[in-house]
Amino acid sequence: MLRSQPLMTDQDIAAQVRSIALDAKRASRVLASASTARKNAVLARVAGALRGGEGQDVLDANERDMGAAQDANLSAAMLDRLRLDRPRLLAIASDLEAVMRLPDPVGQVESLRTLESGISAGRMSVPLGLIAMIYESRPNVTADAAALCIKSGNACILRGGKEAFCSAQALAQLFETALVAEGLPSAAVALLPTTQREATLALLSLDGIVDLAIPRGGEGLIRFVVENARVPVIKHYKGVCHVYVDQSADYDKAERILVNAKVQRPSACNSAETLLVDRAIAHTYLPRLCKAVTDRKVELHGCPDTLALFPKARAISDGDYDTEYTDFVLNVRVVDGLDGALDHIAKHGSQHTEAIVTEHYGHAQRFLREVDASAVMVNASTRFNDGGQLGLGAEIGISTSKLHAYGPMGLAELCTKKWVVYGDGQVRA
Amino acid sequence: MLRSQPLMTDQDIAAQVRSIALDAKRASRVLASASTARKNAVLARVAGALRGGEGQDVLDANERDMGAAQDANLSAAMLDRLRLDRPRLLAIASDLEAVMRLPDPVGQVESLRTLESGISAGRMSVPLGLIAMIYESRPNVTADAAALCIKSGNACILRGGKEAFCSAQALAQLFETALVAEGLPSAAVALLPTTQREATLALLSLDGIVDLAIPRGGEGLIRFVVENARVPVIKHYKGVCHVYVDQSADYDKAERILVNAKVQRPSACNSAETLLVDRAIAHTYLPRLCKAVTDRKVELHGCPDTLALFPKARAISDGDYDTEYTDFVLNVRVVDGLDGALDHIAKHGSQHTEAIVTEHYGHAQRFLREVDASAVMVNASTRFNDGGQLGLGAEIGISTSKLHAYGPMGLAELCTKKWVVYGDGQVRA
Numbered sequence: 001m002l003r004s005q006p007l008m009t010d011q012d013i014a015a016q017v018r019s020i021a022l023d024a025k026r027a028s029r030v031l032a033s034a035s036t037a038r039k040n041a042v043l044a045r046v047a048g049a050l051r052g053g054e055g056q057d058v059l060d061a062n063e064r065d066m067g068a069a070q071d072a073n074l075s076a077a078m079l080d081r082l083r084l085d086r087p088r089l090l091a092i093a094s095d096l097e098a099v100m101r102l103p104d105p106v107g108q109v110e111s112l113r114t115l116e117s118g119i120s121a122g123r124m125s126v127p128l129g130l131i132a133m134i135y136e137s138r139p140n141v142t143a144d145a146a147a148l149c150i151k152s153g154n155a156c157i158l159r160g161g162k163e164a165f166c167s168a169q170a171l172a173q174l175f176e177t178a179l180v181a182e183g184l185p186s187a188a189v190a191l192l193p194t195t196q197r198e199a200t201l202a203l204l205s206l207d208g209i210v211d212l213a214i215p216r217g218g219e220g221l222i223r224f225v226v227e228n229a230r231v232p233v234i235k236h237y238k239g240v241c242h243v244y245v246d247q248s249a250d251y252d253k254a255e256r257i258l259v260n261a262k263v264q265r266p267s268a269c270n271s272a273e274t275l276l277v278d279r280a281i282a283h284t285y286l287p288r289l290c291k292a293v294t295d296r297k298v299e300l301h302g303c304p305d306t307l308a309l310f311p312k313a314r315a316i317s318d319g320d321y322d323t324e325y326t327d328f329v330l331n332v333r334v335v336d337g338l339d340g341a342l343d344h345i346a347k348h349g350s351q352h353t354e355a356i357v358t359e360h361y362g363h364a365q366r367f368l369r370e371v372d373a374s375a376v377m378v379n380a381s382t383r384f385n386d387g388g389q390l391g392l393g394a395e396i397g398i399s400t401s402k403l404h405a406y407g408p409m410g411l412a413e414l415c416t417k418k419w420v421v422y423g424d425g426q427v428r429a
Numbered sequence: 430m431l432r433s434q435p436l437m438t439d440q441d442i443a444a445q446v447r448s449i450a451l452d453a454k455r456a457s458r459v460l461a462s463a464s465t466a467r468k469n470a471v472l473a474r475v476a477g478a479l480r481g482g483e484g485q486d487v488l489d490a491n492e493r494d495m496g497a498a499q500d501a502n503l504s505a506a507m508l509d510r511l512r513l514d515r516p517r518l519l520a521i522a523s524d525l526e527a528v529m530r531l532p533d534p535v536g537q538v539e540s541l542r543t544l545e546s547g548i549s550a551g552r553m554s555v556p557l558g559l560i561a562m563i564y565e566s567r568p569n570v571t572a573d574a575a576a577l578c579i580k581s582g583n584a585c586i587l588r589g590g591k592e593a594f595c596s597a598q599a600l601a602q603l604f605e606t607a608l609v610a611e612g613l614p615s616a617a618v619a620l621l622p623t624t625q626r627e628a629t630l631a632l633l634s635l636d637g638i639v640d641l642a643i644p645r646g647g648e649g650l651i652r653f654v655v656e657n658a659r660v661p662v663i664k665h666y667k668g669v670c671h672v673y674v675d676q677s678a679d680y681d682k683a684e685r686i687l688v689n690a691k692v693q694r695p696s697a698c699n700s701a702e703t704l705l706v707d708r709a710i711a712h713t714y715l716p717r718l719c720k721a722v723t724d725r726k727v728e729l730h731g732c733p734d735t736l737a738l739f740p741k742a743r744a745i746s747d748g749d750y751d752t753e754y755t756d757f758v759l760n761v762r763v764v765d766g767l768d769g770a771l772d773h774i775a776k777h778g779s780q781h782t783e784a785i786v787t788e789h790y791g792h793a794q795r796f797l798r799e800v801d802a803s804a805v806m807v808n809a810s811t812r813f814n815d816g817g818q819l820g821l822g823a824e825i826g827i828s829t830s831k832l833h834a835y836g837p838m839g840l841a842e843l844c845t846k847k848w849v850v851y852g853d854g855q856v857r858a
Binding site: 032115117119121234253257370372374375378390391403404407418422423424427 | 853
């Protein structure tokens with residue numbers, strides 16, 4: 001692995017990226033049939049290294065990144081995202097150990113059954129092959145992504161943000177060492193040696209070599225990947241999530257769910273950005289809901305009906321309904337019952353997470369059935385759309401594209417299912 | 430719907446395709462929540478129309494296509510593919526009725542379970558939305574694709590081959606009429622009004638409107654779609670399928686499977702193109718296998734070891750191992766045991782269908798686990814990789830891409846799975 005980011009011509013870069021990818025692809029064949037014990041042993045070694053002396057190498061590398069970031073006058077929020085310290089390193093180690101404890105998805109066969117011809121056929125979960133992760137500056141993503149790929153039997157190529165390049169190098173080095181120590185090819189976890197745009201473009205062009213690209217980060221990064229990829233992409237642009245409070249809602253549940261969906265962690269993609277209130281109850285109930293969130297420092301952008309009922313709200317502006325604030329800001333709109341809510345969500349939703357609060361059976365059923373989103377909730381906070389909360393264990397991201405995975409992508413979603421057929425000499429009539 | 434293929438500028442075409450797609454997308458929302466009974470009623474109406482007087486309209490339209498095709502000197506095979514007659518029309522009607530009888534995948538919820546937080550979460554099967562089918566000259570594909578899309582709650586845009594344009598128009602018209610008669614939007618089945626390349630390009634560029642493109646046809650068509658699509662594509666380039674006869678094979682099973690895989694229908698993508706024989710048994714057994722297929726008019730292309738044992742074979746040429754013959758031609762190669770077979774398949778396979786003939790438990794397990802293909806068979810003919818044979822019912826095609834569907838795509842694979850959460854006021858801690 002190169003230790004710095006050298007200057008290369010575009011052709012050099014493309015050739016080098018292709019060569020790294022071909023090595024990783026070859027390694028993926030080995031990883032696909034590696035035993036669960038061996039894959040877990042790799043993760044255990046990396047976790048052990050992070051807890052031990054080698055953790056210091058990662059902290060030293062991170063210090064170099066932090067120095068450069070300070071020189072470049074990055075924002076305090078960016079610096080915080082980039083920073084590693086001993087507790088954060090231990091948290092990464094714990095995350096690796098949590099992935100170790102998850103069941104291995106590889107080789108699992110579902111719905112094996114005997115068919116009329118006498119053959120028995122089922123679907124076996126097998127790794128996708130080679131996964132390209134394209135992400136930004138959080139150093140822990142390097143470790144999480146590598147761990148989930150290894151556990152699911154995939155090789156991966158990592159392209160982290162340039163701010164975190166040294167940290168990513170140090171972390172990737174730990175994986176390479178652990179792979180070799182367990183007799184697996186080090187090429188199964190490869191960090192791109194440069195974060196130059198040309199390298200990413202070369203990576204995204206490798207149809208037939210890279211089986212899947214997963215971009216994680218801001219909308220700009222994701223659009224760049226979608227625009228330029230010749231390989232399949234699973235993505236999520238943004239989370240514009242709604243809480244709809246129906247005429248028949250239980251008011252206490254509605255207030256509790258709204259507060260949790262907006263306030264518990266506004267920076268998360270599954271936080272709510274817009275409250276929709278049924279006109280039938282707006283007069284009595286909208287002010288109470290608004291107060292519950294403004295008491296918690298949330299700024300409101302309201303539709304005209306909302307302003308009439310809760311004058312402290314600001315007037316809604318163009319584009320607000322399509323904005324992911326990731327902050328203490330909430331749109332509020334009065335809608336004409338369930339159909340009004342469904343129309344608003346169809347127009348402004350981001351296919352991420354949508355919630356209804358209702359005690360009306362038919363409304364709950366229609367909302368569940370008709371809303372197009374990766375997760376649709378009745379009487380529960382939008383914040384539950386998360387791999388851990390939905391029982392998948394760790395996730396590599398949340399997909400709002402419908403192909404292959406819709407919602408959190410855990411180990412099972414990093415696999416595909418091939419048909420396996422057990423016969424006894426059968427032929428087709 | 431336009432009745433002919435008018436000349437338009439590229440911008441006109443792009444605008445018109447976009448407008449058709451937006452109408453179809455709106456229709457997809459209605460179709461997604463249409464009842465099973467209503468969707469089946471549409472298929473029943475079309476089947477009834479084909480069996481009745483309107484069938485003649487389709488035959489008349491097909492006659493126009495056939496006339497143009499004869500004028501254009503199309504090959505006999507092409508003409509046969511294009512031709513409709515009364516029995517073929519009745520076969521299309523029967524296929525529609527078979528799709529009616531399949532269970533409706535929409536709304537099915539799997540693995541619903543209660544989690545620690547108290548929410549119950551599961552995955553609900555829901556339509557993908559709007560599917561673009563891009564295919565060639567078989568008229569029955571128009572009806573099959575429309576039927577499978579309707580039954581799975583999807584809208585579709587059909588772009589058939591220009592040779593079959595009139596036939597496709599007449600068939601699409603039957604679907605539009607049936608949709609309207611059942612109170613569903615006719616825009617849910619839309620035939621592109623022109624088969625010009627610019628229309629296909631415009632359709633493939635509609636990211637966010639078209640949810641999936643499925644090309645069906647020759648490798649050239651599929652590469653064109655992959656190169657130009659901004660929307661997700663599920664595809665299969667070709668089927669270069671292998672039968673590997675292991676040292677411990679039962680000779681009778683091996684012969685039966687080889688003959689079936691090669692001879693039963695050589696034009697099918699799941700037919701075998703290459704026989705691999707373990708060196709340990711080649712001397713005694715390869716001549717018998719070769720004779721079994723040459724007796725059935727198969728021409729052999731053999732490796733040097735094969736030629737020594739069966740001199741009637743032609744010498745293998747460059748590229749033969751990567752060729753889908755779709756004809757009575759078979760490559761024969763002697764390999765060094767299971768590892769030799771796995772290496773050959775990894776290099777020359779098309780991720781379609783691979784079979785081993787063996788009585789050795791460990792070899793069967795390794796082959797099943799290690800071969801990367803949409804279907805892997807032990808002691809069964811490659812011809813079983815088919816939606817009907819694997820218990821899915823009708824299929825819209827076979828995918829050799831790993832994302833979303835690997836193998837035959839039936840109704841379930843035309844859906845995605847969203848999370849549904851039943852709560853009682855739960856919030857995230």
